[in-house]
């Protein structure tokens with residue numbers, strides 16, 4: 024089976040079911056444990072940094088992944104902290120794209 028980091032996001036235009044229930048667990052077990060699933064609607068992980076500029080550098084690295092994948096997180100940047108939230112807007116919930124991007128963010132090694 025391909026790992027999430029080997030996969031590429033596919034454009035999502037809606038009309039597909041969201042990932043729910045046990046299937047969510049099948050995906051989260053492939054991620055670092057620091058991701059939380061919020062109301063089966065989104066993935067959330069908080070990253071901490073020594074200062075604002077290193078947090079901003081991380082945001083730019085995540086932004087490059089998002090642009091490469093065509094799938095974009097919500098990012099909340101503050102001094103020494105970045106909150107990353109991933110959900111698929113087109114279906115108002117979770118798709119495999121969210122887990123692919125999360126895995127590629129994990130692979131940054133922060």
Ligand SMILES: C[C@H](O)[C@H](O)[C@H]1CNC2=NC(N)=NC(=O)C2=N1
Pocket residue numbers: 033034035036093094095096109110111112113114
């Ligand atoms: C056509 C393109 O796939 C869509 O506009 C993408 C862009 N980035 C996206 N990002 C997220 N998080 N959800 C989406 O539904 C989404 N759609």
